[in-house]
Amino acid sequence: MNADLFSLHGRKGLVVGIANAHSIAWGCAQAFHDAGAELAVTWFNDKAQPFVEPLAQQVHASIGLPLDVEQPGQLEAVFAAIGRQWGRLDFVLHSIAFAPKSDLHGRMADCSREGFARAMDISCHSFVRMARLAEPLMHRGGSLLTMSYVGAEEVIPDYGVMGPVKAALESSTRYLATELGPKGIRVNAISPGPLATRAASGIPNFEALLDDARRRAPLRRLVDIAEVGATAAFLVSDAARAITGSTLYVDGGYHVLG
Numbered sequence: 001m002n003a004d005l006f007s008l009h010g011r012k013g014l015v016v017g018i019a020n021a022h023s024i025a026w027g028c029a030q031a032f033h034d035a036g037a038e039l040a041v042t043w044f045n046d047k048a049q050p051f052v053e054p055l056a057q058q059v060h061a062s063i064g065l066p067l068d069v070e071q072p073g074q075l076e077a078v079f080a081a082i083g084r085q086w087g088r089l090d091f092v093l094h095s096i097a098f099a100p101k102s103d104l105h106g107r108m109a110d111c112s113r114e115g116f117a118r119a120m121d122i123s124c125h126s127f128v129r130m131a132r133l134a135e136p137l138m139h140r141g142g143s144l145l146t147m148s149y150v151g152a153e154e155v156i157p158d159y160g161v162m163g164p165v166k167a168a169l170e171s172s173t174r175y176l177a178t179e180l181g182p183k184g185i186r187v188n189a190i191s192p193g194p195l196a197t198r199a200a201s202g203i204p205n206f207e208a209l210l211d212d213a214r215r216r217a218p219l220r221r222l223v224d225i226a227e228v229g230a231t232a233a234f235l236v237s238d239a240a241r242a243i244t245g246s247t248l249y250v251d252g253g254y255h256v257l258g
Contacts, residue, residue, distance in 0.1 A: 004238075005237060005238045005239040006035065006233075006234065006237050006238075006239050007035060007036055007237065008032060008035035008036045008037035008233065008236065008237060009035075009036035009037075010036070011032075011036070011037045011038070011090040011091065011236070012037065012038045012039075012040070012082075012086050012088065012089055012090050012091075013032055013037050013038070013039055013040070013089070013090055013091040013092065013093065013236065014039075014040045014041075014042075014078070014082060014089060014091070014092045014093065014130075014134075015028060015029045015032070015039055015040070015041050015042070015061075015093045015095075016042050016067060016092070016093060016094055016095060016096060016130070017042075017093070017094065017095030017096045017147075018041060018042075018043065018052050018055055018056075018095075019044065019048060019051065019052070020051050020052075020055075021055060022195075022225070023095070023225070024095050024147055024192060024195060024225050024228050024229075025093060025095035026055055026225060027224070027225025027226050027227075027228050027229035027232075028093050028095065028145075028225075028228065028229040028232040028233070029041065029055070029059050029061075029093075029229075030058075030059060030226070030229055031226070031229030031230050031232060031233035032059070032091075032093075032229075032232070032233055032236070033058075033059035033060065034233075035233045035237065037090075037091075037236075038060075038062055038086075039056075039059055039060075039061045039062070039063075040061060040062065040063035040064070040065070040078070040081075040082055040086075041055075041056040041059070041061040041063070041064050042064070042065050042066065042067035042078060043056075043064070043065075043066055043067070044066070044067070044068055045066060045068060046066070049066070052064075062085070063081060063082060063085055063086075065077070065078050065081060069096065069121075069122055069126040069129070070118075070121070070122065075126070075129055075130065075133065076133065079130075079133040079134065079137065082137060083137055086137075087137075088137050088138070088139050088140070089134055089137035089138055089142060090138070090140075090142050090143070090236070091142055091143040091144070091145070091236040092130055092131075092134050092142075092143075092144050092145065093145045093146075093232060094126065094127045094130055094144070094145065094146040094147070095146070095147045096122060096123065096126065097119075097122065097123040097147070097162065097165075097166075098118070098119060098122040098123060099115060099118070099119035099123070099160070099161050099162055099165070100112075100114075100115040100118060100119070102115065103115030103116065103119065103160065103161050104119075104160050104161060104162065105158075105160070106160065107160070108160055108161060108163075108164070111160070111161045115161065116161055116165075119161050119162065119165045120165050120168060123162070123165045123166070123169060124165055124166075124168045124169040124172060127144075127146045127169060127172060127173075128172055128176065130144070131144055131176050131180065131185075131187065134185075135180060135183065135185065138183065138184075138185050140184065141183065141184025141185055141186075142184070142185050142186070143185070143186045143187075143188070143235060143236040143240075144176065144180075144185065144186070144187045144188075145187075145188055145189070145190060145232055145235055145236065146169060146173060146188075146189050146190075147189065147190055147191075147192065148166045148169055148170050148173075148189040148190065148191040148247055149162070149166050149191055149192070149194075150191055150193075150249070150251065150254065150255045151163040151166055152166035152167040152169070152170050152191070152247075153167065153170075156209070157205070157209075158205050158206075158209070169189065170189050170247050173187050173188065173189045173245065173247065174187075174245045177244040177245030178245065181244055181245075186235075186240070186241075186243065186244035187244055187245065188235050188240075188243060188244060188245070188246050188247070188248065189246070189247040189248070190228060190231055190232060190235070190247070190248050190249075190250055191247050191248065191249045191250070191251065191255065192223055192228045192249075192250045192251060193213050193217065193222060193223045193249075193250065193251030193252055193254050194206070194209050194210050194213050194222065194251075195222065195223065195224070195225065195228075210222060213251070213252070213254050216254065216257055217251065217252035217253050217254040217257075218252060218253035218254075218256070218257075219252035219253055220252075221252055222252070223250055223251060223252055227250055228250050231248060231250050235248070
């Protein structure tokens with residue numbers, strides 16, 4: 001096996017979604033850095049910046065910017081900065097999701113129109129917008145990654161509105177892969193098992209979900225952010241050059257149980 005296939009030396013990538021050292025996006029950023037990539041990192045707002053900036057420094061990120069995908073112009077500003085400083089982009093990691101608590105904690109049947117639209121915009125359509133902005137910077141092809149969950153294809157108790165939203169995200173991944181494939185741009189989703197991240201803690205009865213995964217997964221354990229990161233680094237490398245339009249599970253086999 002040619003080890004160079006797994007190397008990211010000379011690659012430049014954008015990581016969106018680091019909130020703290022427990023974030024899935026942070027596990028991915030570490031793996032990208034360890035494989036040799038140069039990174040751009042974003043933080044949600046001024047409140048998040050003091051938590052994210054020290055992590056960005058650990059992976060020697062050469063670009064660091066605020067990014068709230070709901071704020072007009074911020075996403076465009078990030079890609080414009082990348083264009084000015086790097087002139088190109090090789091990969092993007094999208095690891096953000098949100099639903100208003102009142103809609104996340106309630107029944108799907110009771111989800112508000114506004115809450116559903118907001119969850120879809122932040123968690124799914126922002127990935128579509130990133131793909132559109134990344135495309136002209138990926139002169140020599142590239143890779144787009146997003147994060148899903150098994151609730152996209154089966155009903156997970158208390159996952160509510162995020163199930164349909166993640167299903168839309170996985171479908172968008174397949175359509176983007178088809179449209180961007182002729183330009184050498186690959187698009188994939190990773191579906192990790194439940195992880196004790198700050199974002200996931202908003203899901204009702206999340207501890208019970210963790211316990212169920214730990215008990216029932218074929219490997220009889222939870223996965224960690226480093227394992228998700230290793231998969232992400234593989235997917236953006238040349239070793240995965242023929243993989244696109246896929247959802248890869250990193251969950252100890254939990255998804256096979258149905």
